[in-house]
Amino acid sequence: MKLHREGYLIITIGLLILIGIQGLNYYLWTLHDLWWIYAILTIGVLVMAYLIIQFFRVPKITYIEKTNEIICPADGKIVVIEEVEENEYFKDKRIQISIFMSPLNVHANFNPISGIIKYAKYHAGLFLVAWHPKSSTDNERTTFVIEHENGKEVLFRQIAGALARRICYYVEPGDQVKAAEEFGFIKFGSRIDLLLPLDTKIDVKIGDKVKGRKTRIGELK
Incomplete structure (x- = not known):
């Protein structure tokens, strides 16, 4: 550690x-x-x-990458799995998986897949509690998109919560990144959203407690 x-x-x-x-x-x-x-x-x-x-x-964790695997980007609890309209980047329907991070969780954030950063944008916003339905669109947040070598793209967001007052990230568009490498950190309670293609195989369910770099979220098709 x-x-x-x-x-x-x-x-x-x-x-x-x-x-x-x-x-x-x-x-x-x-x-x-x-x-x-x-x-x-x-x-x-x-x-x-x-x-x-x-x-x-x-914690020190060694991750061995598997083809098309989506690895968990943060410690926490799965609070949302649903089909939503993603209006910032894709402008279409995606599967949203949300991970709530309590102040007791590890707050480092990790890339869910390997690939090229295609999009990275910071949004100023509110500080609603992280489990609020509108926190994904109204809270302070950053949005990232990684394009996998198979051509599929995965969007993920760091979302500030009621206590989180600083979102840190260390990647920019054009960066080549590896799955499970650190891309950012959120100070105090917060949330991570994943927006995945509709045909993604999902291996988690609501209520699951997950670990960054350890829990398999699913698999790109």
């Missing part, structure tokens, strides 16, 4: 704050009548440190 570079500054600031709290704790400990406040604050410090590290962790 490693810590994501997007967390370095936050982790440093967090640790300085925690050290300050612990300094106050030591003072309270010297005032014996307030030992119970010291105990509560110490537990709070340990919980905060754990949550910060938990959020920015990136």
Whole structure:
């Protein structure tokens, strides 16, 4: 496991704050009548440190690519699988699969397939809760399209949630990318949408808990 570079500054600031709290704790400990406040604050410090590290962790996973396989781009839970009209890029019907990422999930995002980045666009927007039906179209988001070597294209979106206030991405149109390589990061609760061709074989169902770079979403036909 490693810590994501997007967390370095936050982790440093967090640790300085925690050290300050612990300094106050030591003072309270010297005032014996307030030992119970010291105990509560110490537990709070340990919980905060754990949550910060938990959020920015990136487990080490080795992915062996399989022909036409769509690999999960993020940790989380499948909350939507439905046929929708995609109006930004394809202008036609696609299968939408949405993955909700809670603050306890790994928040690094990974390419679902290998290919060439054909489209990448950032959209300013709202910060509705990530499971809201309109979050896909109204929230702050980025949209990407990868063209696979078989000619099929897959669209995927990073969508900010009520807590997410920064979407980071590291790819541009024309980039050659590999499945399971990192393409971005979303800070705090958020969502990833996949828009797939209608004939895609889907291997997940609503309610499934999925892992980025481990769970097979489906297969391009």
